[in-house]
Structures are given as structure tokens and as C-alpha cells.
Amino acid sequence: MTDLNTLDNESLTKLNAELLRKYDSLKAKKLSLDMSRGKPCPEQLDLSMDLLDIASSKELLRANESLDIRNYGGVEGLIEAKKLFGQILHVNPNEIIIGGNSSLSMMHDTISRALLNGVVDSDIPWGKEPKIKFLCPSPGYDRHFAICEMYNIEMITIDMLDDGPDMDKIEELVSKDESIKGIWCVPKYSNPDGITYSDEVVSRLAKMQTKATDFKIFWDDAYTVHHLTEQPPVLKNILKECKEEGHPNRVFMFTSTSKITFPGSGIAAMAASEENINFIKKQLSVQTIGPDKINQLRHVLFLQDLENITLHMKKHAEIIKPKFDMVLNILESELGRYNIASWSKPKGGYFISLNTLDGCATEVVKLASDVGVSLTQAGATYPYGKDPRDRNIRIAPTFPTLAELQTAIEIVCLCVLLASTKKLL
Ligand code: PLP
Numbered sequence: 001m002t003d004l005n006t007l008d009n010e011s012l013t014k015l016n017a018e019l020l021r022k023y024d025s026l027k028a029k030k031l032s033l034d035m036s037r038g039k040p041c042p043e044q045l046d047l048s049m050d051l052l053d054i055a056s057s058k059e060l061l062r063a064n065e066s067l068d069i070r071n072y073g074g075v076e077g078l079i080e081a082k083k084l085f086g087q088i089l090h091v092n093p094n095e096i097i098i099g100g101n102s103s104l105s106m107m108h109d110t111i112s113r114a115l116l117n118g119v120v121d122s123d124i125p126w127g128k129e130p131k132i133k134f135l136c137p138s139p140g141y142d143r144h145f146a147i148c149e150m151y152n153i154e155m156i157t158i159d160m161l162d163d164g165p166d167m168d169k170i171e172e173l174v175s176k177d178e179s180i181k182g183i184w185c186v187p188k189y190s191n192p193d194g195i196t197y198s199d200e201v202v203s204r205l206a207k208m209q210t211k212a213t214d215f216k217i218f219w220d221d222a223y224t225v226h227h228l229t230e231q232p233p234v235l236k237n238i239l240k241e242c243k244e245e246g247h248p249n250r251v252f253m254f255t256s257t258s259k260i261t262f263p264g265s266g267i268a269a270m271a272a273s274e275e276n277i278n279f280i281k282k283q284l285s286v287q288t289i290g291p292d293k294i295n296q297l298r299h300v301l302f303l304q305d306l307e308n309i310t311l312h313m314k315k316h317a318e319i320i321k322p323k324f325d326m327v328l329n330i331l332e333s334e335l336g337r338y339n340i341a342s343w344s345k346p347k348g349g350y351f352i353s354l355n356t357l358d359g360c361a362t363e364v365v366k367l368a369s370d371v372g373v374s375l376t377q378a379g380a381t382y383p384y385g386k387d388p389r390d391r392n393i394r395i396a397p398t399f400p401t402l403a404e405l406q407t408a409i410e411i412v413c414l415c416v417l418l419a420s421t422k423k424l425l
Contacts, residue, residue, distance in 0.1 A: 009425065087305060096270070133177065136382075137185065141220065145383045164185075185218065187221060188348070194345075203241055219251050232348060252270055261303070334414075340357050353381075359423060364378070365378040379392075397409075
């Protein structure tokens with residue numbers, strides 16, 4: 001082990017010069033590698049091509065007897081689709097609304113409705129309150145934070161611990177401050193740390209006393225079936241827990257088939273208590289005469305049930321697990337001995353979270369970008385794009401080929417070493 005933190009200045013200077021030479025030679029290669037967003041690779045998309053043919057005939061389009069799915073109507077979605085998502089989220093079909101192609105847009109719309117009209121238990125619309133705040137376990141999903149930023153919802157950073165967000169801090173804050181109206185959670189294989197919330201964290205979120213009577217948990221279960229191991233962790237059912245704790249209306253759950261079938265052409269769903277669902281349905285029926293039921297039927301016929309989805313997701317894992325393994329092996333072999341970085345070893349989801357020495361993440365992302373490797377912007381995983389320790393980098397290994405990934409990660413490691421030696425000098 002060569003702990004860089006204990007290396008003398010002369011050795012560090014020598015190492016830094018060596019690394020710089022290596023780095024400069026990369027510029028001539030004119031690389032263009034993108035590891036910035038968690039997108040499935042083409043081979044993953046190929047797994048769902050049969051979806052496109054499955055509902056092409058008139059017979060299939062008429063498969064749903066109660067409703068001609070080619071026509072308007074069915075604002076909350078096909079019952080078959082609600083049953084399918086009921087299995088995925090472990091809730092009753094009556095507790096589901098099927099949306100359009102994106103769970104993010106359902107989350108966005110849920111917040112904007114709350115701002116304009118309040119939620120089921122609000123006295124006044126959130127937007128009429130003098131100030132509202134959201135708790136943001138971080139590192140977290142940048143697009144959640146972007147919604148808050150756009151709507152001027154103040155974000156409070158909450159540390160992520162090994163089993164989920166810091167519950168002591170959350171309980172303390174929500175018990176005192178009635179302007180805290182919500183919390184963002186990615187409870188399974190969190191983006192980017194890959195953490196699954198422990199039973200205790202789920203129970204405490206359901207149970208805690210909140211000063212705001214209309215406090216809501218935004219439970220973004222985007223990666224609920226996206227396992228990379230044979231023995232996936234089990235996430236406690238938050239809706240059930242909230243009901244048992246006497247707070248049935250506290251949680252809005254979201255998920256989608258974006259990374260099961262086709263991102264952008266999948267289907268999304270939200271789940272909540274029937275009271276919440278009925279409240280939202282009324283507003284939705286003003287917004288639309290009905291969602292794309294043909295796509296819902298295609299998904300129902302293709303995905304069938306949870307058992308079949310599990311088999312389908314194993315095929316995804318066969319494609320992407322070698323990529324995760326490669327990244328982890330390279331991180332270990334290139335950085336493991338220097339004591340300058342740590343990283344997550346996820347059991348599912350789409351990301352590896354890399355922490356550099358404090359103050360180095362921005363520099364690493366810039367160095368990598370200057371030689372053609374784009375990473376998610378440093379800071380993006382924190383509210384307002386500001387990582388207080390400037391150390392977190394989100395690595396998205398799924399899209400590049402294995403060969404591209406190898407080159408990209410070796411370069412990232414070189415950039416981490418370069419930035420670290422510079423900082424320590
Ligand atoms: N939620 C999380 C945590 C994500 O990481 C992503 C995509 O990366 C999404 C939601 C987007 O989901 P959708 O495609 O359903 O809008």
C-alpha cells in the first residue's frame with residue numbers, strides 16, 4: 001500500500017510529473033466517451049424489441065373487453081397495467097395510477113399540483129405558503145433537485161448513511177419545521193450510492209412525527225427490479241408501513257419501465273393510498289382524457305407478471321454486470337492502494353458512486369472532459385449542484401461498450417491520481 005497522504009513532497013512531485021506525461025499523451029487520441037447519464041446500452045434495448053410487434057394486430061388492440069383501448073378514456077390506466085405495477089410495487093391495483101412515458105414527469109406534476117392546489121391533507125396550496133422546503137438525501141438524483149430549484153423549494157441536504165438517509169437528522173428537522181413539506185427518496189439501489197434503505201429507516205420514515213400535517217415522502221422506486229445479484233436486498237413496503245403507523249396518506253411511490261423496456265417509450269406509474277389516488281385522479285381528468293393505453297397493453301402483454309419481469313431483468317444483468325465488475329476491478333487495481341478514493345459496490349441499479357479526496361471532484365471531471373471522457377458534472381448529485389466536500393462523482397457504466405468503458409475508467413483513475421497528487425503537494 002502506497003498511501004499518497006503520507007508520501008513526501010519529492011516523491012509526490014515525481015509521481016505527479018509522471019502522471020502528467022501520461023495524461024498529456026491522451027490528448028492526441030481525440031477520444032469521445034460518454035459516461036454522464038445512466039442509459040441502457042443498445043444490447044439492453046434489443047431485449048425488448050418483441051414489444052413493438054406484440055400489440056400490432058386488431059385482435060390484440062381489442063384485447064381489453066371493458067374498454068376499447070384505441071379510444072379516449074381510462075384516465076387512471078388499464079386495470080391489467082395497474083395489476084402489473086401492483087405486483088412491482090407490492091400494492092393494491094386500486095392504489096395505482098398509470099401515467100405516460102416518464103415517472104419523472106409524474107413526480108414533477110405531483111409537485112406542481114401540490115403547489116397549485118395542495119395535497120389531500122393541505123389547508124392551503126403549497127405555493128401559497130410563505131416558504132416550503134424539501135429534504136434531499138445526498139448524494140442523490142440531480143433531476144429531483146432540479147424540480148425543487150425550478151419551483152423555488154428550498155432544499156436541505158441530508159447525509160446518506162450506509163442504510164439510507166440520516167434518520168436522526170430527519171426526525172429532528174421535520175418535528176420542528178412546518179415548512180418542510182417533503183423528502184426525496186430513491187429507496188432501492190439509490191442513485192448514485194446503490195444503497196437500499198434498511199427496514200428501520202423505512203419504519204422511521206413512516207412513523208416520524210412531522211410538524212407539517214401535509215408532509216409527503218416522494219418514494220422514487222426507479223430501480224426496484226434492477227438487481228445485479230442473485231440475492232437482492234428486500235425493501236420494506238412503505239405504503240403498508242405508513243398505513244400501520246396511522247399516516248396512510250404520507251407517501252407517493254413512483255416507478256417506470258424506462259430501464260426495463262425502452263426509456264422514453266415505457267410506462268410510468270405512481271402508487272399511494274386510495275384517498276390520495278382519488279384526489280389526484282380528479283385533477284388528472286382535467287389534464288388529459290386518457291393516457292396511451294396501447295403502450296400499456298403492449299407492456300402488459302410483453303412483461304406479463306413480476307416473475308417474468310424478474311427473468312427479463314436477469315437478461316439485463318447479464319449484459320451490464322460485467323461492466324460494473326470491470327469498473328470495480330479497475331478502480332481497485334488503479335486506486336486501491338493509494339488511500340485517495342472510495343467507491344460503492346452496488347448490488348443493483350445503474351451507478352457507481354466514487355468519492356475522491358475532498359476538493360478534487362471538479363478537477364477530476366474537468367481533467368477527464370479535456371481528454372474526451374464526459375462524466376456527470378461534479379456537484380450534480382447535491383442540491384444546487386454544490387457538493388460541500390467537492391468529492392462525489394457519479395459513474396454510469398451501462399451505456400459504453402466494455403472496451404470503451406475500460407479506456408474511460410482507466411482515464412478517470414489517472415485523473416483522480418493526478419488531481420490527488422496536485423492537491424497533496
Ligand atoms: N428516478 C431515478 C432515481 C432515476 O435515476 C431516473 C433516471 O435516471 C428516473 C427516475 C427517470 O425515470 P423515468 O424515465 O421514468 O422518467
